[in-house]
Amino acid sequence: MLEPINVSLASLNIMTLAPMLIAIVGALVILCIDLFKGGLHKSLYVMVSLLFLLLDLGAIIDFGNGFLKNGTVLGMFDVMLIDGLAIMAQIIIVVGSMLFIPLALTSKRFHEYNYPEYFALFLFMIAGFQFMVASDNLIMIFIGLETASLALYTLIALHNRSKSFEAAVKYFTMGALAAGFFAFGSMIFYAITGSVEINQIALALAKDEYANIGFVLIAVVFLLAAIGFKISMVPFHTWTPDVYEGSSAALAGYMSIVPKIAGFVVAMRLFEFLVHSGVVWLQVVLYVAVVVTMTASNIWALVQSDVKRMLAYSSISHAGFVMAAILIGTTQSNSGLFLYWALFSFTNLGAFTMLWVNRQKNLLPGQSSDHPYEKFAGMVKTMPMAAVVMALFMLSLAGVPPFGLFWGKMYMIGSAVTGGYTVLALIMALNSAIAAYYYLKLIVFMFMKEPMPGYEQGYLLNASLSLKTIIGIAAVGTIFAVFAVNPLLKVITLFVYNSGY
Amino acid sequence: MFEAVAFYLFATLTIIMFTITVMTSQALYALTAMAAGMIFISAFFFILGADFLGAIQIIVYTGAVMALYAFGMMFFDTTRTLVEKRSNPRLVVVLGGLAAVLVVLIVLAPIVTTNINAHYPIDPSVGNSQAIGMVLFTKYLVPFELAAVMLLVAMIAGIVLAGKKMDKSLTLMADEEIALMHASSTQNTEEGAH
Amino acid sequence: MELTLNHYLVLSTILFAIGLIGVMRRKNLLMLFFATEILLNAVNIGFAAISHYRGDYTGQMFAFFIIAIAASEVAVGLGLLIVWYKRTGKIDLDQMTSMRG
Amino acid sequence: MQEHILSILIFFPALAAMLGFVVHKDSARAYGITVAAIEFFLSLWLWHLYDPMTSGMQFMEMAPLIPVFGINYLVGIDGISLFIIILATFFTLIGIASLTETRRVKDMIITLLFLEMTMIGVFAALDAIVFYVFWELSLVPMLYIIGAWGGPLRIYASVKFFLYTFTGSLVMLVGMLFMAYFYYQATGQWSFSLLEWYRLILPVNFQMWLFAAFFLGFAIKVPMFPFHTWLPYAHGQAPTIGSVILAAILLKMGTYAFVRFSLPLFPDASVAFMFPIAILAVIMIVYAAMVAYAQEDIKQVVAYSSVSHMGVIILGIFALNVEGISGSVFLMIGHGVVSGALFLLVGVLYDRRHTKLISEFGGIASVMPRYATIFGIMMMASVGLPLTINFVGEFLSLLGFYKQSHAYTLVAGTAIIVGAIYMLSAYKKVFFGTVTKEENKNLKDVNRTELLGLIPLVIVAIWLGVYPKPVLEPINNSVEAIVQLMHDKAQTPEAQKRIPNLAETGTMNSAQEAH
Amino acid sequence: MEIYLYIALFAPLVGSLFAGLFGASPKTVITGIVTSGLLFTSFISSAILLSFVMSGHTVHVEMMTWMAAGDLYIPFGFVVDQVSVTMMMVVSIVSTVVHIYSIGYMDHDKGFNRFFSYLSAFVFSMMVLVMSDNFLGLFIGWEGVGLCSWLLIGFWYHKESATWAANEAFIMNRIADLAMLIGIFMMYWSLGSLQYDVVFANIGNIPVEVVTWIGIFLFIGAMGKSAQFPLHTWLADAMEGPTPVSALIHAATMVTAGVYLVVRANPIYDLIPEVGLFIASLGAFVAMFAATMALVNRDMKRIIAYSTLSQLGYMFVAAGLGAYWVALFHLMAHAFFKALLFLGAGNVMHAMHDELDPFKMGGLKKSMKWTWILMTLASVALAGIYPLAGFFSKDLILEVAFVEQHYILYTVLLLTAGLTAFYSFRLVALIFHGNERHLEHGIHPHEAYNFVLFAMAPLGILAVIAGMAFKTPYYEMVTQLLPAIEYHIHNHTVFWIMTIGTQLFVILAIAYAYKKYAKAVKVDEKVESGFFYQLLYNQYFIPKIYDEVFSKPYLKLSKLAWKEIDLKIVDATVDGIANVIYRTGEKTHTMQDGNLSSMLRWMVIGLVVLLVLAVAFTAGYNVVNLRAM
Numbered sequence A: 001m002l003e004p005i006n007v008s009l010a011s012l013n014i015m016t017l018a019p020m021l022i023a024i025v026g027a028l029v030i031l032c033i034d035l036f037k038g039g040l041h042k043s044l045y046v047m048v049s050l051l052f053l054l055l056d057l058g059a060i061i062d063f064g065n066g067f068l069k070n071g072t073v074l075g076m077f078d079v080m081l082i083d084g085l086a087i088m089a090q091i092i093i094v095v096g097s098m099l100f101i102p103l104a105l106t107s108k109r110f111h112e113y114n115y116p117e118y119f120a121l122f123l124f125m126i127a128g129f130q131f132m133v134a135s136d137n138l139i140m141i142f143i144g145l146e147t148a149s150l151a152l153y154t155l156i157a158l159h160n161r162s163k164s165f166e167a168a169v170k171y172f173t174m175g176a177l178a179a180g181f182f183a184f185g186s187m188i189f190y191a192i193t194g195s196v197e198i199n200q201i202a203l204a205l206a207k208d209e210y211a212n213i214g215f216v217l218i219a220v221v222f223l224l225a226a227i228g229f230k231i232s233m234v235p236f237h238t239w240t241p242d243v244y245e246g247s248s249a250a251l252a253g254y255m256s257i258v259p260k261i262a263g264f265v266v267a268m269r270l271f272e273f274l275v276h277s278g279v280v281w282l283q284v285v286l287y288v289a290v291v292v293t294m295t296a297s298n299i300w301a302l303v304q305s306d307v308k309r310m311l312a313y314s315s316i317s318h319a320g321f322v323m324a325a326i327l328i329g330t331t332q333s334n335s336g337l338f339l340y341w342a343l344f345s346f347t348n349l350g351a352f353t354m355l356w357v358n359r360q361k362n363l364l365p366g367q368s369s370d371h372p373y374e375k376f377a378g379m380v381k382t383m384p385m386a387a388v389v390m391a392l393f394m395l396s397l398a399g400v401p402p403f404g405l406f407w408g409k410m411y412m413i414g415s416a417v418t419g420g421y422t423v424l425a426l427i428m429a430l431n432s433a434i435a436a437y438y439y440l441k442l443i444v445f446m447f448m449k450e451p452m453p454g455y456e457q458g459y460l461l462n463a464s465l466s467l468k469t470i471i472g473i474a475a476v477g478t479i480f481a482v483f484a485v486n487p488l489l490k491v492i493t494l495f496v497y498n499s500g501y
Numbered sequence B: 001m002f003e004a005v006a007f008y009l010f011a012t013l014t015i016i017m018f019t020i021t022v023m024t025s026q027a028l029y030a031l032t033a034m035a036a037g038m039i040f041i042s043a044f045f046f047i048l049g050a051d052f053l054g055a056i057q058i059i060v061y062t063g064a065v066m067a068l069y070a071f072g073m074m075f076f077d078t079t080r081t082l083v084e085k086r087s088n089p090r091l092v093v094v095l096g097g098l099a100a101v102l103v104v105l106i107v108l109a110p111i112v113t114t115n116i117n118a119h120y121p122i123d124p125s126v127g128n129s130q131a132i133g134m135v136l137f138t139k140y141l142v143p144f145e146l147a148a149v150m151l152l153v154a155m156i157a158g159i160v161l162a163g164k165k166m167d168k169s170l171t172l173m174a175d176e177e178i179a180l181m182h183a184s185s186t187q188n189t190e191e192g193a194h
Numbered sequence C: 001m002e003l004t005l006n007h008y009l010v011l012s013t014i015l016f017a018i019g020l021i022g023v024m025r026r027k028n029l030l031m032l033f034f035a036t037e038i039l040l041n042a043v044n045i046g047f048a049a050i051s052h053y054r055g056d057y058t059g060q061m062f063a064f065f066i067i068a069i070a071a072s073e074v075a076v077g078l079g080l081l082i083v084w085y086k087r088t089g090k091i092d093l094d095q096m097t098s099m100r101g
Numbered sequence D: 001m002q003e004h005i006l007s008i009l010i011f012f013p014a015l016a017a018m019l020g021f022v023v024h025k026d027s028a029r030a031y032g033i034t035v036a037a038i039e040f041f042l043s044l045w046l047w048h049l050y051d052p053m054t055s056g057m058q059f060m061e062m063a064p065l066i067p068v069f070g071i072n073y074l075v076g077i078d079g080i081s082l083f084i085i086i087l088a089t090f091f092t093l094i095g096i097a098s099l100t101e102t103r104r105v106k107d108m109i110i111t112l113l114f115l116e117m118t119m120i121g122v123f124a125a126l127d128a129i130v131f132y133v134f135w136e137l138s139l140v141p142m143l144y145i146i147g148a149w150g151g152p153l154r155i156y157a158s159v160k161f162f163l164y165t166f167t168g169s170l171v172m173l174v175g176m177l178f179m180a181y182f183y184y185q186a187t188g189q190w191s192f193s194l195l196e197w198y199r200l201i202l203p204v205n206f207q208m209w210l211f212a213a214f215f216l217g218f219a220i221k222v223p224m225f226p227f228h229t230w231l232p233y234a235h236g237q238a239p240t241i242g243s244v245i246l247a248a249i250l251l252k253m254g255t256y257a258f259v260r261f262s263l264p265l266f267p268d269a270s271v272a273f274m275f276p277i278a279i280l281a282v283i284m285i286v287y288a289a290m291v292a293y294a295q296e297d298i299k300q301v302v303a304y305s306s307v308s309h310m311g312v313i314i315l316g317i318f319a320l321n322v323e324g325i326s327g328s329v330f331l332m333i334g335h336g337v338v339s340g341a342l343f344l345l346v347g348v349l350y351d352r353r354h355t356k357l358i359s360e361f362g363g364i365a366s367v368m369p370r371y372a373t374i375f376g377i378m379m380m381a382s383v384g385l386p387l388t389i390n391f392v393g394e395f396l397s398l399l400g401f402y403k404q405s406h407a408y409t410l411v412a413g414t415a416i417i418v419g420a421i422y423m424l425s426a427y428k429k430v431f432f433g434t435v436t437k438e439e440n441k442n443l444k445d446v447n448r449t450e451l452l453g454l455i456p457l458v459i460v461a462i463w464l465g466v467y468p469k470p471v472l473e474p475i476n477n478s479v480e481a482i483v484q485l486m487h488d489k490a491q492t493p494e495a496q497k498r499i500p501n502l503a504e505t506g507t508m509n510s511a512q513e514a515h
Numbered sequence E: 001m002e003i004y005l006y007i008a009l010f011a012p013l014v015g016s017l018f019a020g021l022f023g024a025s026p027k028t029v030i031t032g033i034v035t036s037g038l039l040f041t042s043f044i045s046s047a048i049l050l051s052f053v054m055s056g057h058t059v060h061v062e063m064m065t066w067m068a069a070g071d072l073y074i075p076f077g078f079v080v081d082q083v084s085v086t087m088m089m090v091v092s093i094v095s096t097v098v099h100i101y102s103i104g105y106m107d108h109d110k111g112f113n114r115f116f117s118y119l120s121a122f123v124f125s126m127m128v129l130v131m132s133d134n135f136l137g138l139f140i141g142w143e144g145v146g147l148c149s150w151l152l153i154g155f156w157y158h159k160e161s162a163t164w165a166a167n168e169a170f171i172m173n174r175i176a177d178l179a180m181l182i183g184i185f186m187m188y189w190s191l192g193s194l195q196y197d198v199v200f201a202n203i204g205n206i207p208v209e210v211v212t213w214i215g216i217f218l219f220i221g222a223m224g225k226s227a228q229f230p231l232h233t234w235l236a237d238a239m240e241g242p243t244p245v246s247a248l249i250h251a252a253t254m255v256t257a258g259v260y261l262v263v264r265a266n267p268i269y270d271l272i273p274e275v276g277l278f279i280a281s282l283g284a285f286v287a288m289f290a291a292t293m294a295l296v297n298r299d300m301k302r303i304i305a306y307s308t309l310s311q312l313g314y315m316f317v318a319a320g321l322g323a324y325w326v327a328l329f330h331l332m333a334h335a336f337f338k339a340l341l342f343l344g345a346g347n348v349m350h351a352m353h354d355e356l357d358p359f360k361m362g363g364l365k366k367s368m369k370w371t372w373i374l375m376t377l378a379s380v381a382l383a384g385i386y387p388l389a390g391f392f393s394k395d396l397i398l399e400v401a402f403v404e405q406h407y408i409l410y411t412v413l414l415l416t417a418g419l420t421a422f423y424s425f426r427l428v429a430l431i432f433h434g435n436e437r438h439l440e441h442g443i444h445p446h447e448a449y450n451f452v453l454f455a456m457a458p459l460g461i462l463a464v465i466a467g468m469a470f471k472t473p474y475y476e477m478v479t480q481l482l483p484a485i486e487y488h489i490h491n492h493t494v495f496w497i498m499t500i501g502t503q504l505f506v507i508l509a510i511a512y513a514y515k516k517y518a519k520a521v522k523v524d525e526k527v528e529s530g531f532f533y534q535l536l537y538n539q540y541f542i543p544k545i546y547d548e549v550f551s552k553p554y555l556k557l558s559k560l561a562w563k564e565i566d567l568k569i570v571d572a573t574v575d576g577i578a579n580v581i582y583r584t585g586e587k588t589h590t591m592q593d594g595n596l597s598s599m600l601r602w603m604v605i606g607l608v609v610l611l612v613l614a615v616a617f618t619a620g621y622n623v624v625n626l627r628a629m
Helices: A014-036 A042-070 A084-104 A116-133 A138-157 A162-193 A198-207 A213-230 A239-246 A249-255 A258-276 A280-302 A307-328 A331-357 A384-398 A404-418 A422-448 A465-479 A481-498 B002-023 B027-047 B051-076 B089-107 B128-136 B141-162 B175-193 C005-025 C029-054 C058-088 D005-020 D028-049 D079-097 D105-124 D128-137 D139-149 D154-187 D194-198 D204-221 D230-237 D240-265 D267-272 D274-294 D298-317 D322-353 D369-382 D389-404 D406-413 D415-431 D438-442 D448-466 D469-489 D493-498 D502-514 E002-021 E029-054 E082-105 E112-131 E135-153 E160-191 E196-205 E208-225 E233-240 E243-252 E254-264 E266-271 E273-296 E300-320 E324-351 E369-383 E389-403 E407-432 E437-441 E450-478 E492-517 E525-529 E531-537 E539-591 E596-628
Strands: A073-075 A080-082 D058-066 D071-077 E059-069 E072-080
Touching: A014 A042, A014 A073, A014 A080, A014 A116, A014 B141, A042 A073, A042 A084, A042 A116, A042 A481, A080 A084, A084 A116, A084 A249, A084 A258, A084 A331, A084 A465, A084 A481, A116 A138, A116 A258, A116 B141, A138 A162, A138 A249, A138 A258, A138 B141, A138 C058, A162 A198, A162 A213, A162 A239, A162 C005, A162 C029, A162 C058, A162 E596, A198 A258, A213 A258, A213 A280, A213 B089, A213 E596, A239 A249, A239 A307, A249 A258, A249 A307, A249 A331, A258 A280, A258 A307, A258 A331, A280 A307, A280 A422, A280 E539, A280 E596, A307 A331, A307 A404, A307 A422, A331 A384, A331 A404, A331 A465, A331 A481, A384 A404, A384 A422, A384 A465, A404 A422, A404 A465, A404 A481, A404 D128, A404 D154, A422 D139, A422 D154, A465 A481, A481 D058, B002 B027, B002 C005, B002 C029, B027 B051, B027 C029, B051 B128, B051 C029, B051 C058, B089 C005, B089 E596, B128 C058, B141 C058, C005 C029, C005 E596, C029 C058, D005 D028, D005 D058, D005 D071, D005 D079, D005 D105, D028 D079, D028 D105, D058 D128, D071 D079, D071 D105, D071 D128, D079 D105, D079 D240, D079 D322, D079 D448, D079 D469, D105 D128, D105 D139, D105 D240, D128 D139, D128 D154, D128 D194, D128 D240, D139 D154, D139 D240, D154 D194, D154 D204, D154 D230, D154 E539, D194 D240, D204 D240, D204 D267, D230 D240, D230 D298, D240 D267, D240 D298, D240 D322, D240 D469, D267 D274, D267 D469, D267 D493, D274 D298, D274 D389, D274 D406, D274 D415, D274 E539, D298 D322, D298 D389, D298 D406, D298 D415, D322 D369, D322 D389, D322 D448, D322 D469, D322 E059, D369 D389, D369 D415, D369 D448, D389 D406, D389 D415, D389 D448, D389 E059, D389 E160, D406 D415, D406 E160, D415 E160, D469 D502, D469 E059, E002 E029, E002 E059, E002 E072, E002 E082, E002 E112, E029 E059, E029 E072, E029 E082, E029 E112, E029 E450, E059 E135, E072 E082, E072 E112, E072 E135, E082 E112, E082 E243, E082 E254, E082 E324, E082 E450, E112 E135, E112 E243, E112 E254, E135 E160, E135 E208, E135 E233, E135 E243, E135 E254, E160 E196, E160 E208, E160 E233, E196 E266, E208 E254, E208 E266, E208 E273, E233 E243, E233 E300, E233 E539, E243 E254, E243 E300, E243 E324, E254 E266, E254 E300, E254 E324, E266 E273, E273 E300, E273 E407, E273 E531, E273 E539, E300 E324, E300 E389, E300 E407, E324 E369, E324 E389, E324 E450, E369 E389, E369 E407, E369 E450, E369 E492, E389 E407, E389 E450, E389 E492, E407 E492, E525 E531, E531 E539
Parallel strands: none
Antiparallel strands: A073 A080, D058 D071, E059 E072
16 A cells, blocks of 8 residues: 655645746636636736736746745755746746737737637746746656647647748647657656656766766757757757748747747756766767857848848847857856847847837738838838837847847857857857848848838838837847846846856 | 567557558558557556556547547548658658667667666555556646646647637738628627627 | 567667658648657657666656647647648648748 | 046937937038037047146046946047047048038938947947947948948948958957956956956967957958958948048057057067068058059049058057057058048049049049149148158158068058059049040039038148147157057067067167267 | 248248149239249348358257157257258259249249249248258158159149159159158167267267168169159159249259258268269269260250259269269259259240240240350350359369279260260250241240349359359368368379360360251251160160059059959958858758758758767767777
8 A cells, every 4th residue: 555645735835836826827817707708808818917927027036036045946846946047037938928918919900819818828838938947857847848839839820821820830740749859858868867857867877977878868869859949959940930930920029039948948957967977979969059050040041031030040040159058058158048048038029029010911912921121121211210229129139239139149159268169159259240141131121222112101000009118128128238237147147056057 | 478479569560550650641541550559559558567557548549639630530531542742752761760770779778777766666566546646646746737737728729729710810801801890790799689 | 588678668769760750751731640649659658668667657657748748739739730721721731831941 | 527528428429319310300410510519629628638648548437337247338548549539529520511412411410420429439448348349339330321321332332341340350359258268267357447458468379369369350440451352342332421430430440459459468479470460561551552553433542542551550550669659540540631531522522523433534623723732732641741640650650660670661661652653643633634524624613611621631631740749749658658568568588579668768778879 | 040040941831821822813923923032031041041151150940849759759950051051042042033033934824823832832842851950851851842843843734744744753752762761760770860960970880781771772762852863764754844843843953952962961971982982873874874865855855854864963973972062062053054054945945835846946046145145154054164163063073083083983974074065055056046947837936024034144143153153162161061072183284184175075065066056957867767866865765664664564463453353352252251151041041941841851850960970979989988998
């Protein structure tokens, strides 16, 4: 017979679940509201979501304070792991979501916002990501990942046009394959260590001194493929441009930020101990992967004719840039990752929101995608402010100081230098230069060309106060990032350092 | 010995079934073969003493999943022979085979197992389902609940996507059309109320 | 001849590879989804076997959750297929190339 | 206010530019002139407050920016930067004043004011990252100016300009981060402060690498051969004002950075790279002069002449002695004035004829005598006639380098010959001879607005040629400090030999006089 | 006395600026008068200074700092000593005369005001050149006169040949200036100063090789300005400028700056007699060389220009042999009579409507009596006939060569003296004697304005008396500064034979010239088509050679540098790199073909690649481990 297990409630640390639970409850509340009275305006759901996200954020910040006092907290039979990474990633996830959700309040009507379920799924997805980052149990990570992904596929498809279905199906199918990779990789790790918890795996591997090196590598290969898919590492990136193009610009922007930070955290948890374990193979492979991801996506971005697709490739490149942090694996680089991503989220969300604002419902004859470069031609003449703001985001993405992303880039390159990866630092720098070309291309179109007939009315068609607010926030965040960098860096370094990374 | 015989038998069967699933051009064959393969897999679970898992495998896969697929097949009208364009079939086989060979090469090696200690050791005296339940509702309580959320998400997703509301796309309609549609729909409901 | 964990792992690998071939080969999306099920099932065998040979329940847990995930995926996947099919009347993925480059 | 004068100088134009969005476009030019004039007088006031006898930094301001990573808003000027700042404000004023027939003049003025901020920022920054920020930021307004107001190839030219410089400076950024890392290793603290960096003595092999990294960034900006090809396009396509600012100020960033960064940070590497760089400089001088001679477009002649003159500046900097460096800093100002004026002059012609092809002109001197005179004066300044501003700089630069190498100086000195060749032949083709083209017969001479821009330049070009002391003296004092610093930091015997010890030479001189 | 110095120096500048104010406006005689007046002031001041200097003083002022950087300190310092005051006198006299002359000469020219502005600016530059107390100050003047020369040669800028000549002059001078700069650099780095007094005081302390190089470079500088071979071609072409310019710049003052430099730098050249000998030899060569070219030329002004060149050669011989005072003396005398000659030529040109070919003139002595007299006077002086100026200065140089026992030089110079006499009187004969050939061309000559002739008169007087009257006081004054070496042939017989012989030789040459050209002009086809005639007529083909060897290849090379190297190599590389990146993108972005199947395949490919790497690594790892075991 089994012994009854005595578990004290206190040792469970149920509070570790609070943020995710808030999100889930929020989703359920939305579903319930719909149950009682259907057909309510989307603004209600937006605000409800926003409220719950605020609560969520509050809870996380509370954790943050707790973390600074007590350090890492484990909960729920050590499934939950609330360390600095988890907290910061959750903050980015939630803040990113909070910036995203008001984008539903467009002046045009789009299909997805007719569904209360859209907002519910959105909150579920956030919960999924939060679980994913707040655990080092592979099972937990896997389920969190799948929860979030399944919700995300649906959100994409709900845009309801053939391109978005195509995007969703592609994403889904590849996601399923990646899920298979993840499962297989976990299995191998389990086979050689008898555990599915990353720290246990690390311990076990260290104990037997990586005797099963072949198995380790196989496991790493599969997990790298799975996570590489999530953070769109070349050649697992192929979904990215298509999915971004197919989904609404707002969601595309969201996808470029939130799911990826979750992926990065998992990657950090999974790979950094391996990088530090002295497995040269992983260093080399990661090195190559980082360089290829950065460079190849940059090169492909050069030849895009659609701005959203270009931004998709550019976000791949940024992801590659940030992957370098994991390769370098110092406290500085890991802090750099978070700093970069925090700054990146503002800028990139701003850029995608600018596209979202520009969204027209029906394509003009000869227009094959939503946001061809030509659409932006001569924008400075028709919409000077919008053009300036868009240019601002582009410059920030290109890493022109003193705009947001520059500081992230600088810190990342700095960490590469400090970590002894000088050549990598140079490659990163040169890639920024290549990238500048395609960002510049948009600026060239906006500022140096004459407006194209037919597109003039397209600008700001979709604008509404909330969209403009978001753009404003993003713009302010991008311009004055320099003043935020110091406090951010302080906090991030503290969190990262105290989490043992 | 019995184990070995059973293993090889079912291994062969599973492989054959799954190969059929993958290679046949008849959707129905594929479906049937996969269902069979799933059942054969449950046999492994029973061999390995994971009774609960075996049961779940049969219920969930062969029951629910296969039923769903069968339903899907009917919906999509793909019972007849499929014509699939094959591009570069050799590459596919080479890649698949290579992946298999490479992993097998490694996996064939004996695993050094000196330092593995079971966190949740199997106690032969306890029934599998009971033990599973014990672990599931302690250690894996949160994942379990999250899995529930996931299923909820999947459900909502399925309902929403397959729902009638998806038939007309607001995204593609001009504002005026939407307004018109709304007007007519409210009219309809009003009429219905009458 | 004693069965070892390696036997099961090899089996798992072979099945996984079959799944991979299916994923790469199939153009019919529905049948492509079959292949993804094979992938997960292959892994399940591995987990059950490890669980057995290590005398640890965690493997079975993982397998359990994988089954749950597989089930959810089917639901979402079919939902997506249905909207796609309703819109285009096809589920051939060669028809699905409006975005490229 | 005096303590914050540099910050005011830097940010006043930017603030004014922001407010400029509100100004009605008809009044934009007046607004621009007002702002630029205020800024110019502020910079003159800065000069007035500046103590020429002190060699160190003055008007230092510090504000924490990212102290965790050692980045602070740190500005200050010495004699080297002071005058380039004044030059920048001066040219912005003149540039805005000379905007008469520009489309979308308001945009242009706002852009120019932003550009002014970045220019002053670059020269006032004492923190490497702040420097870098302004350095990169300056590309953006220039990109816009070339790209929006330029000629037919403007987009190609502007993008080329941006990407080329951007690439170089990113490599430089890596160098800066490396430098900071060294500082961190040495002191346990992060710092990007130049003055802190000055105190570091780096191992020679690291100096080499870092020098190379910085060099790439600076060399592209200068632009040094073979990184110069963006310049002709940029100049050829840019509107007049763009070329003026580009030639007068932006190019100086590169040479200024050599003096500010490369020399004092890497004295040994500077000595080691002296001859390779001298070779490049000599190539620049002679080759660019030859290419200038072959040009068919008068603006390109001036553009390539810039490359040629920048070669002399580089040579002077790498003379590594007070004479050479002071001379090249002075030549930076001189070349700024002269090439700026020449571009303005070409612009005058372009405004009237909308072509810059030399073959389209001829005999202009008889149609536009005043114009021809001013052009002639500036041309003579450009070829380095004594008592014009360029001579002082050129003479000192060459004189300085002569100490290091006789042969290189001899070849580099051909600058005064080849310079005369392309300048005089271009002048001859445009101004001399008889008027052959019907369109040229009724060209109007320079009008009052144009004179307003040109006369001050003529005055400066001659005034500083005759009496360079007010400018040269502060430069000299600051350069002496740098040279002494370099000497004190030099490790290799070669470097110790090449870089003079000022503390000793004084005695040596008196000893010589005793003979 | 400083006030006089400043007046002498700045009066021309004031005049120039004054005239410049009216530069673009039509003729205003006032500019001519004012500038002339100011120059006269300058002349008076110079004269006062002269008397002051004669009394054994010198004036040395330091106006202000010019350049100071590092150890370099260069002030605007001026010195009036025995040498510079001589030059000042020459410059101010000749320029005053030329200014007044020009009022008449430029009477009908549109650029009247501009002309006076330039001319006065030139005088100012020349004053700076001669009065500076350091080498760089001298260089200011040096370049300044170059500039003015450029402006004035190209004064009639609508003439292609004029502007071409102007540029040629400027650029050629620049070549020499570079050498001079190098000399200055050397001086600075070896002596630490550029002040004359410091340099000359310390020059002995530095290695003689350095001194040699300094001397060579400075002399190359002098060669440019004084148009010595091989930098001589510009001088003849410079005759495109207005004739007063030729008189002032290209005869009397600027071209002698080179001689002045050598004289000024005598402490340097004293230390390096080899270089001095080279200078002298080159001078002698040029004297002969130029004289031969003058023999056959058919351009009045060019003939005089070659004669100038030839006389410069004489001066260099003297300077090179250490007879600095002699060089300076000849410089002075030559300035007077050569300027006179040019001004006379100007009158003739005016009368002949700018005709320059003396073969198209003749018999002008009737209509232009005074001009005839003055020009003949000048020619006699040039030929060195006793008791005119040339005799005292030029024959002195012959004596120097003889006394210094450089007999070859002596012979060359002697021959040249004969040639000089010949071509001078060939010119006089062709212009003023014989038939009035110009009538065929419908030209009716008239004498120049009276005031013009009057202005020329002082030069005429000086050409006559300068040698006789000034030699002794000049010698006494100037040798306070320059080495006082008296050149006497102690053997009286030799002396008399030489003097009389030379005189006879010269007179014979004159007579031959008159005989050949005074009556009728016979064009001897045979001679003219002969090799030597062609050689001389084409100036030894040197301009052509320069054109072929330097100018054209330089242009070609420049075009090559631009079109081939800059555009096709340097720029193409940059664009090439960018294009390669872009093309790669264009070629490879098709791997994203939008087909889900291929996307999945890419994922699997990625996986397999990683697996291959993993297996390879494992294998390698195991092998290494096994070996280790």
